[in-house]
Amino acid sequence: xxxxxxxxxxxxxxxxxxxxxxxxxxxxxxxxxxxxxxxxxxxxxxxxxxxxxxxxxxxxxxxxxxxxxxxxxxxxxxxxxxxxxxxxxxxxxxxxxxxxxxxxxxxxxxxxxxxxxxxxxxxxxxxxxxxxxxxxxxxxxxxxxxxxxxxxxxxxxxxxxxxxxxxxxxxxxxxxxxxxxxxxxxxxxxxxxxxxxxxxxxxxxxxxxxxxxxxxxxxxxxxxxxxxxxxxxxxxxxxxxxxxxxxxxxxxxxxxxxxxxxxxxxxxxxxxxxxxxxxxxxxxxxxxxxxxxxxxxxxxxxxxxxxxxxxxxxxxxxxxxxxxxxxxxxxxxxxxxxxxxxxxxxxxxxxxxxxxxxxxxxxxxxxxxxxxxxxxxxxxxxxxxxxxxxxxxxxxxxxxxxxxxxxxxxxxxxxxxxxxxxxxxxxxxxxxxxxxxxxxxxxxxxxxxxxxxxxxxxxxxxxxxxxxxxxxxxxx
Numbered sequence: 001x002x003x004x005x006x007x008x009x010x011x012x013x014x015x016x017x018x019x020x021x022x023x024x025x026x027x028x029x030x031x032x033x034x035x036x037x038x039x040x041x042x043x044x045x046x047x048x049x050x051x052x053x054x055x056x057x058x059x060x061x062x063x064x065x066x067x068x069x070x071x072x073x074x075x076x077x078x079x080x081x082x083x084x085x086x087x088x089x090x091x092x093x094x095x096x097x098x099x100x101x102x103x104x105x106x107x108x109x110x111x112x113x114x115x116x117x118x119x120x121x122x123x124x125x126x127x128x129x130x131x132x133x134x135x136x137x138x139x140x141x142x143x144x145x146x147x148x149x150x151x152x153x154x155x156x157x158x159x160x161x162x163x164x165x166x167x168x169x170x171x172x173x174x175x176x177x178x179x180x181x182x183x184x185x186x187x188x189x190x191x192x193x194x195x196x197x198x199x200x201x202x203x204x205x206x207x208x209x210x211x212x213x214x215x216x217x218x219x220x221x222x223x224x225x226x227x228x229x230x231x232x233x234x235x236x237x238x239x240x241x242x243x244x245x246x247x248x249x250x251x252x253x254x255x256x257x258x259x260x261x262x263x264x265x266x267x268x269x270x271x272x273x274x275x276x277x278x279x280x281x282x283x284x285x286x287x288x289x290x291x292x293x294x295x296x297x298x299x300x301x302x303x304x305x306x307x308x309x310x311x312x313x314x315x316x317x318x319x320x321x322x323x324x325x326x327x328x329x330x331x332x333x334x335x336x337x338x339x340x341x342x343x344x345x346x347x348x349x350x351x352x353x354x355x356x357x358x359x360x361x362x363x364x365x366x367x368x369x370x371x372x373x374x375x376x377x378x379x380x381x382x383x384x385x386x387x388x389x390x391x392x393x394x395x396x397x398x399x400x401x402x403x404x405x406x407x408x409x410x411x412x413x414x415x416x417x418x419x420x421x422x423x424x425x426x427x428x429x430x431x432x433x434x435x436x437x438x439x440x441x442x443x444x445x446x447x448x449x450x451x452x453x454x455x456x457x458x459x460x461x462x463x464x465x466x467x468x469x470x471x472x473x474x475x476x
Contacts, residue, residue, distance in 0.1 A: 003048055003078035004069035007039060007086055008122045015114035022107040029101045032110045036094035036117070043086035048079055076125040084320050085124050089238060092327050093117045096230045099331060102438055103226035103338040106149035112142050113230070120238045130176025133169045136206055136239060140165035143231050147223040157218025164212050168205025175199035200262065207239050209300070210269045213293050217281070220289030225341065228285070229334035232292035233327055236299065263304035264392075268402045270297030275374075275409030279416065284340070284347040284366065287413055288333050291373045294410055295326050298388065301403065305391055318387055324453060325372055325380035332446035333369035336362045339439050349420045356421035361435045363421040365443045370414035372450050374407050380450045383457035 014035050018028045048067050067079040078086070093113055100109050119139045123132035144162060148154045175198040182192045205212050220228045274294030281287045302319040339362050341347055344355065356363035368379065375385030385407075393400045433440070453459065 001063055002066040002069040002076075003046075003082075004071075004076040004122070004125055006042065006046075006065070007078060007090075008069075008076065008118045008125070011035075011039070011114045011118035011121075015111040015118070018114065019108075019111035022111060025101055025107065028110055029097060032114060033094050033097045036090045036097060036114075040087050040090040040094065043083050043090065074131060075127040076122060077127060078121070078125045082121075082124060085238065086121065088320060088323055089117050089120055089234070092234055092237070092323065095327055095331055096226075096233070099335045099442060100226065102442055103224075103335055104342070105224055105226050106146070108145050108149055109227060109230075112146050116142050116234065120234070124238070128176070130173055130179075133172035133176070133202070133206075137165055137169040139235065140206075143235065146227045147219060147231065155218070155222035157215050157220075157222050160215040161219055164205045164208070164215060168202045171198060171202035171205065175202055203239075204266075207236050208293070208296060209266055210273060213270065213273070213296070216292055217277075217286040217289035220285040220292070221283055225285050225288070225337035225347075226334045229288065229292070229330045232289070232295075233330050236292075236296050237323055237326070260304040263300045264396050264399050267297045267300030267304060268399050268406070270294065270300060271403050271406035272409075273297075273406075275406030275413075277409075278413035279409050281413070282349045284349065284352065284417070285337055287370070287417065288330070288337065290413075291333070291370065291410060292330065294406060295322075295330075295373060297403075297406070298322060298385070299326075301392060301399070302388055305395075318384065318391065321384050321387075325384055325450075328380050328446065328449055328453065329369045329372040332365050332443065332450070333373075335446070336365035336369065336443060339435065339443075340366070343434075349417070353420050354423050356418075357424065357431050358434050360431060360433060361440050361443050363418075365446060367414055367418045367421070368447060368450055370410065370417060372454075374410040374414060376411065378451060378454045380453040382454050 014032070018032055021028050046065060048065050050064065067077055069076045093116075097110060097113065100113075116139050119135045119142070123135040123139075126132055126135065140162060144154065144158060147158050147161075175195055178191075178195045178198065182188075182195055185191070203209065208216055216232065219231070271294055274290045274292070274297060278287050278290040278294070281290060299319065299322060302322055305318065337347060340352065340355070340359065343359065343362075344352055346352070372379045372381045375381040389400050389403070392403075435443075
């Protein structure tokens with residue numbers, strides 16, 4: 001048996017089974033959560049290229065997990081360097097499956113989510129690497145029925161998302177093909193620069209990097225909040241790692257590529273756009289979309305450190321540590337939006353004015369999620385953000401200053417949201433809890449996780465950092 005069979009083929013098969021049984025939603029959700037958690041655990045503990053015994057009995061033969069699978073002439077390799085990405089993908093998927101039933105996402109969310117996880121894994125494993133762009137396009141196609149289930153009209157935001165993915169895929173394929181010519185003739189710096197621009201343009205399209213980010217708030221407004229937040233989390237987080245692989249491809253040619261400076265420049269632009277646009281936004285779901293843009297910028301800043309050869313061993317761990325508060329913040333935010341949308345039918349700020357007095361648990365969850373993404377102290381995002389600013393302040397102090405300005409904008413958006421939710425126009429409204437018991441349990445459990453990970457970052461940051469240093473130096 002090979003590792004690609006476990007983390008690529010098996011999720012496809014389970015996804016097909018869940019698709020057939022999708023009408024039995026509680027059962028399929030439980031099966032999918034257990035399966036993805038098992039895959040995340042195996043990615044953490046299962047040894048590659050070693051003989052192991054699953055059952056300690058003399059008559060039970062041992063098995064060997066190979067790292068390579070040949071499929072239609074292509075090689076798929078999942079070795080020790082892929083462990084952090086596998087854990088990120090399948091642990092993140094299990095988190096989103098955990099709240100999907102309560103959020104009342106469409107029946108295709110779970111099976112398509114499993115297929116998306118399998119394709120993202122395959123994109124990290126395939127060789128030659130340029131075939132990853134085709135699989136990313138497949139992920140984008142699978143995201144469409146998640147964002148807009150069959151039978152409902154496709155919104156302009158989803159169409160723009162699909163167009164950008166479709167345009168970005170051939171650009172990356174062309175750039176990947178030209179990269180092999182760069183390796184043959186590494187002395188042609190001008191040609192290498194043109195190839196770099198082509199590949200960068202392709203990644204800008206598929207990862208929603210400025211100026212191709214406009215679809216994010218549009219999708220947030222027109223699609224199911226939980227489904228859109230799922231796309232905002234998993235898609236950019238995994239695809240961003242592909243750009244690091246391309247950087248490693250350039251390093252083999254000996255050509256100096258200042259990717260770190262480019263990532264820092266684009267990242268701070270994304271942070272400023274996300275932070276300041278959120279201040280003036282009047283739709284709760286669109287504010288979440290701008291927070292997702294802000295998070296893409298923060299991820300780019302972390303990857304800018306990864307792109308610097310001398311810092312790769314420490315900064316790749318910081319990038320993976322970012323995903324914990326990011327996943328928690330977006331998931332709780334999206335779940336609270338789903339609950340509020342079910343009770344109010346509208347997510348405009350004018351429509352939810354004073355609703356904190358009727359739904360304090362949901363309203364508090366929205367505010368805490370915003371502050372978590374912005375990195376407010378005692379919440380989950382604070383330790384990781386502080387570590388990122390500390391690493392950047394020596395290399396790029398201006399970037400830190402501009403980044404903190406964007407962060408201030410997102411904090412202001414959270415304060416504005418809180419002021420609208422607690423506003424008392426009539427002057428005689430009392431506070432009462434109208435949320436259901438499952439809503440209270442899920443959301444308050446989310447609060448506890450946000451505070452615990454913020455106050456005790458040593459519970460997750462050292463584990464992720466050490467794992468990334470061990471398994472991703474250098475990045476595959």
